[in-house]
Structure formats: structure tokens, C-alpha cells
Amino acid sequence: MTEHPKVPAADNNFNSDDLYRLRLYVTGATPNSTRAISNLKEFCENFLPGRYELEIIDVYQQPLIAESEQLIALPMLVKLSPAPQRRLIGDMSDIDKVLRGLNLPAR
């Protein structure tokens, strides 16, 4: 998050150099989860080519995370950086909303 201190928090002006660190919480191979994974991968390739890190966590495997990370609705994508941290839930099928959630310019 402190990689780019120049960028003020909650800035709508998107900086094309930012590295996006994303974490996706899924629940095994449920339809929503598999859809979310494929949708997100496609999205990242389209909009954030080469400047994202995606970590996928299966909550079934680590149930303790659910409590510590306040997980309720799944699948959930957390944008760790750049700041501000944002949470997106759903299967990432609504690309406009994903763009908005990740603070990326609309299509």
C-alpha cells in the first residue's frame, strides 16, 4: 500500500502504473466460485494486463480466515492495494461494477 505514496488515498484519477494486489476468497468448487475465478481472470487480462497479483484462497480449507477477515458473502474479492482497500462480492460478472469497485476508469 505504501509503494506509491504519491497517490493520495481515494483518488479517482487512476494511475496506469499501479500494481494491483488482489485476493479472492472462494468456497471450493461451487458454481459461484468457479465463475468468479474465471470471470476475474478474464477481467484482469483485459483491464490490468501484467500489473496484477491475484491470490485465491479457499475458505473451506481455512475456516478461521472467515472470522478474522469478516467474511460473510462469498465469493469476495479484496483489493489490497492500491489504497483504499475495497471489497467486492459476487461472481464478478458485472464488469462495470468490478471496474468501479477497483477504482478503474469505466469502459
Next chain:
Amino acid sequence: MAKESKKNKKTIHHTQIPKTPTGITGLDEITGGGLPAARPTLICGEAGCGKTLISLEFIVKGATEFNEPGVFMAFEEKAEELSMNVGSLGFNLEQMQKDKKLKIDYVHIDRSEIEETGEYDLDGLFIRLNHAIDSIGAKRVVLDTIENLFAGLTNQAILRAEIRRLFQWLKEKGVTAIVTGEKGEGASLTRQGLEEYVSDCVILLDHRVINQISTRRLRIVKYRGSMHGTNEYPFLIDEDGISVLPVTSLQLEKEVSSERVSTGIPALDKMLGGKGFFKGGSVLVSGTAGTGKTSIAACFANDICSKGKKCMYFAFEESPSQIVRNMRSINVDLKKHMENGLLQFQASRPTLHGLEQHLVAIHKVIKKFRPDAVVLDPITNLITVGSVSDVKSMLIRLIDFLQEEQITVLFTALSLNNIVNEQTDEGVSSLVDAWILVRDIEFNGERNRGMYIMKSRGMKHSNQVREFVITDKGIDLVDVYLGPDGVLTGSAREAQILQEQTGKVLRNNAMSMKDREILRKRKILEAKIASLQSEFESAEEELNKIYIEEELVKKVTDGNRDEMLKRRGGGEEVAGKNGKK
């Protein structure tokens, strides 16, 4: 009661549905054993009506009393806040969490942080809950308040489907769950219609403020597959947690005693068939202001304590020391009983709390002190905190409770009018076993007290109005004087008695004069009778004399004729001699 109904049902049906006791005072009685086991129960009500506390107590009691660990999933308050809030009730949540008897999971959801990008489900919640349940082997789960999800997430269709799935899952998991919900607008029980998903047991809590005094109530809206009380039951939150008061037992099957308890006033005992009240009975003493109701109550309490029994005195008007001081003036020493621990005062202003709280307070101290008799002085003051019907229902429950405990109770009630036919005092006169009425009798420029027994069930009792005198020796009853002008009391009675005494002397005097007259008359008559008798004797003698004279004359004449014949001739003399022979 619950047991009995269980037995009855067993004969008809196979079994009653299994239940999980809540451990909350009174609630298990109303529900006939607790909440439906392994099913979700909905507790709904307005904000601040005690939903969270009831559900938390369910979890805590489960962990402490029934060895059933529980998970509390809080959507509103953080775990620390919860522990702090219930710390005053003596629940140490932190310690219990350490002992793995309890788990609190705070679920935070904030719409502003979340973007919804398509289909999702609540698997995160399921996983958390599942983990929490499994980690401590929980048997009980509380979701407080699941409706908060609707504030954090927008897709209603998903949420509803997921909540339905959650309840189904909880059933499969075999945990007894409480789901709380805020009361919705209009007739709906909850804002999001949770009652549609929870179909087994719904409990509605209510918090009403009437005349600036609040009362909490609880009602079981439905309980599938089980008998349950259907009334609104008041409940209380105090330092021991929640207590529900199912005091109106559905049956009237109390044990009764034919043992008698003296009233403390010998003359009143005499009016009540010579022995006094029934033990475990209820007595109402009503009257206008200053008629001596408290004095009667104090006499009763004094007598109970003098016999070494315990008495509890609830004073709603005067402070204990005031009562003790005042009663000393009529030779009733309550202080020594207080020192002996036989008499306990509970003085509180009626407005201190609502009726129900009074009832619970009374319950509690009675359960603790275990008295043989209870005095409530006066019940009329309770009206300041509730309507007549409220007071009545409270007193019904109180009487019920006391009868069950075989405690004799004496109420005093202030009546505001002097008319005798005043139907009731707080409507309890039909409930009580004995009703003593003390009233003013104003006559001839002074006020006196009259007392009579309006009713006394199951015993012979006097129908007489007695004058009731309070002296520095104590209380006594005197017969009122029925003079030619009606009932006389006080000095009029004394005057009438004096007047009658004078009259008696005069009459006695007159009587003796008449007696002497008669004596004299008798003497005169007797004298007359004697003179008449002698008159008669002399007349009789006269008549006798004539008769004797005639005899004598006849004799003499006969003798003379014989002489004459003799002298006339011899032959004739022989013949005469022969004839004579």
C-alpha cells in the same frame, strides 16, 4: 402442570416434541419445557425490548446449567461490548469463552465498503458458523440480529434464499437456534418477514410505556407441536437476568388448609366464628382514610410474630420506622419483632417501578424470607402505577402465588367513597376469601369507626356492625348500640346507655309502687272476704236457730199432749201405755 400435560399427551400422541430448556425463570413454564430442540426460534420485538439479553441468557444458561455450549453470532454489538453489557448481570463471557463453553462471533458488514458484482452466497457465514459450532461442540446458536444482513447487502432475492438455507442448515446441524428480529411496521412481526422462515416457535417481546411507567411483556405467538401459554406475560430484567412471570397458573387446584390464623384482635376473631382467618387465605381490609386499616394490619402482623411465625410487611405509604412509631401508640410493639427477625418490612414507593416489577420484587423477597403471613399496605397506592385492570391482574397473580405457598395475606385498601355498595376495591374483593370493611359513622358531631365483615368464605361469621375502638391499649370492638333512631356509636352510644339506665331506675321505682298498691288491694279484699264470711255464718246461725226452736217446740208440745192424755183417763192410759210401747 407441564409434566401433567406431557403425561396426558403421551397417552394420546406418541411423544411431545423434544425441547431445550432455556433456564430463564418462568419461560420454561410457559413453553412447557423450553424451546423446540434442534429448531430455530424467532424472538422479535422493538428496539430495546430485551431480545439480545434473552438470547444471550439462553446461551449462558445453556453453557452453565445444562452443559450445552453455545455460539452467539452478533451482528450488532462487538464481543467486548456484549461482555461489558451483560457483566452487570454476573455473566462473565470472557471466562466462558476461554473455557470453550461459549463463542461470540461478531459479524460486521458495511455496505459502503462492498461492491456487489453479481451472484454470491452467504457461504462465508455458513463456514464461520460451522467452524464456531464445531470448535466448541455447540448445541445452541443465537443469530442476533440476522436482519442486519439486509442493511449490508442489497440483493434481497439472494439473501432470502440464503436465510432460508441457513435455517434449514441449522436444523440439519441439530442445534437449537434463536434468531432475533426487529419488529416491522404494521402487523408484520419483523422487518424482513423472518417469521416466514421460522415456523416452529415465535416469541414476541414488547415494551410498553403507560403513564410513564414501562412494562415488558412476552407472548408466544406460535409454538408448533406443543402446548403453550398464550397470554402476554410480563417479564423483568434485573440484576439476576430475565424473569418471566407465568403466575396465573391455568388451573385452580390449590391445596387448601383448614387451619386458622388469629387476626390479632380477639373480638374480630369472635366475629369470624371465634378463630380468625384461614391459613393461606386472603383478607381484604378496606375503608376510607383514617379508619384504622393500618392498625388492623399491624395487629395482625404483631400477632403472627408473637406466635413465633414470620411476617412480611410491604408498605407502600409509610416508612417502616413511621409505622413502628405509630403503632407503638396503640400498644403494638413491632420493633421487637423486627429485631428478632420475625418481621421484615419492605417499603417502597409504588412509583419506584412498574407493577410487574413490584410483583417480581414481592416474589423475590417472599421466596427469600419465606414468611407465614404477608401484609400489603395499601394496595390502592399501586393504582398510581397502573390501571385498575392492571392492578387487578397483578393482585390475582399475587394471591395465586401466595395461596400456592400457603401464605396468609392481608391487603388494605383505601376506598374513596362512603357508599357501602362500592363494588370492589381494585376489583379484588371477589378474589379474596374474607373482606372486612371499616367505615366512618358520622353522627352527632363526631366520627366513629364501624366494622363489619362483608364476606368470609367457608366460615360462620357475624353479620353485625361493630364499633371499632382504637385505644392506647390496642384495638377492640364493641357492639354498636341500636337505639330507636338507628345505630348509635361513640358518645351517643354512651349517652343512650346512660339514659336507659336512668329509665331503668325510674321504672323500677314505678314497679315497686304498683306492687305495693296490689298488696294493699289484696289486703282490703281479703278483709272484705272475712267480714262477708262472718256475716254468712251469723245468717246461717239465725236460720239454724229457728229450725232448732221449731224442733224444741214440737218436742215440748208432744210431751204436753201425752201428759194431758194421761190425766184424762186410765184406759186410755193403758192404751196409751200400750201404744207407747
